[in-house]
Amino acid sequence: MSLIEQHDALLLDLDGTVWEGGRAIEGAVDFINSCGLPSIYVTNNASRAPENVAEKLAAIGLKANASDVLTSAQAAVTLAGEHIEPGAKVLVIGADSFRDLVRNAGYTVVSSADDQPAAVLQGFDPEVGWAQLTEGALALRQGAVYIASNLDSSLPTERGLAVGNGSLVAAVQSATGIEPVSAGKPEPAMFVQAAHLIGSQRPLVVGDRLNTDIAGGNAAAMNTFHVLTGVSHEMELIEADTEHRPNFIGESLAEMARGANEVRPGAQGGFTARVDGKDVLVDNGNPNATSVQALRTVLEVAWSMPQPPRYIQPVSEKAESVIRGWR
Known part of the structure; x- marks a missing residue:
């Protein structure tokens, strides 16, 4: 069963997840339109009315109206x-x-x-x-x-x-x-309000920023999926404290179509990771293994340590090739 099939709605961040400055992130629109789940767009950007956000979503090819959008400005008015x-x-x-x-x-x-x-x-x-x-x-x-x-x-x-x-x-x-x-993320109330608006019992929170999207979804006791298309990248994930750790990690939204075990932290892609003092050593790796598979392998080990690792040390040539681009 895919990760998508285990949930009944997506609570989607916008900036860094669906678009960058209004320009669609590659593959995001096709995935959202084809995934089969209802979506509500939960954004901390308070500069646009929900109607205007919906118009911009429609302009990049997404099916959305104002009732599918919850902004932090709306949350602030409720809090007032x-x-x-x-x-x-x-x-x-x-x-x-x-x-x-x-x-x-x-x-x-x-x-x-x-x-x-x-x-x-x-x-x-x-x-x-x-x-x-x-x-x-x-x-x-x-x-x-x-x-x-x-x-x-x-x-x-x-x-x-x-x-x-x-x-x-x-x-x-x-x-x-x-x-x-x-009023906005990472406060859990915004996610609870979004789930209520869409009538969801098993929502999946999706975002690119650990200290807002993921922390807020975790605080609301919802499953969280982190995409590497925006603000928080590999090293921030490795150093994340418990409140900021997502349940699942993907290079893009499309990876939510994979099985849950494929996108949660754990050894995969033929990589192995182990603690060596204050460091994590990464070895092996299949020829076609990816950077995000190495990351998930490392995260399982790094998150078991009492303190974040000092260095991530590649041992094999494959590990070296994929870790080189981490930031």
């Missing part, structure tokens, strides 16, 4: 309801679509700290600058509740890792000494 009264004034640092969500939830959107907002909600928008950040900082010093859509320090784009919402939040936090409550 636990901290402020209905109809309260809210200062939003972020995109116009974020302000629309706040307004549609019945709150009064303001733009100045002079309006005495009850809360400051901050989400990513490429147009955020000094003026918005300053109004937020002034409002927080006056006692407003601070809620961030997410704390991702970086954002994958087609040009590389750009500044993310967490880095902009850090500027406000540095100026005020006030730490925000975060």
Whole structure:
């Protein structure tokens, strides 16, 4: 039985998993459309309305509408309801679509700290600058509740890792000494909400970032599948603590069509791994074995160690050839 057949829905991250800066990652669209499972797209990017995200998904060939999208901006608005009264004034640092969500939830959107907002909600928008950040900082010093859509320090784009919402939040936090409550991943509530929206009992969380996608899925007690197409690569996996370790690892989404035992950590591809002091030695390997098979072999051993290994040492020529590209 394939990994896909063991689950009833996919909770898919977007940036680094399905696309990079809106450009589809190779093979992702074909797999999602053909896998036979319903999907909901769970994204920490708060810069677009769900309707706009759905339009972009449709533009790359995916069948999606607004109800298939859950953004961290939506999660932040839901979280705000636990901290402020209905109809309260809210200062939003972020995109116009974020302000629309706040307004549609019945709150009064303001733009100045002079309006005495009850809360400051901050989400990513490429147009955020000094003026918005300053109004937020002034409002927080006056006692407003601070809620961030997410704390991702970086954002994958087609040009590389750009500044993310967490880095902009850090500027406000540095100026005020006030730490925000975060609504998005890795908080488990966002995944629980997504599973509820799609009516899933056995969801599989899929993402590229260990400290958000995988940590959040694990915290929600859901199975997690990590793809190597985005932020977190081999060495981060090897050094990951328990909370950040995925159940399954693949080079791409298509590997979810394999059996669960093929994509979970364990010896495969003819590789062997063993502990030698503080290092892990990797030996053997079939002629057609792949880098990700070596990685899964190493992870089973590395994750059994009390501390991350100092070095991953290839012994065979095959191990050397595949490990050379790890980062």
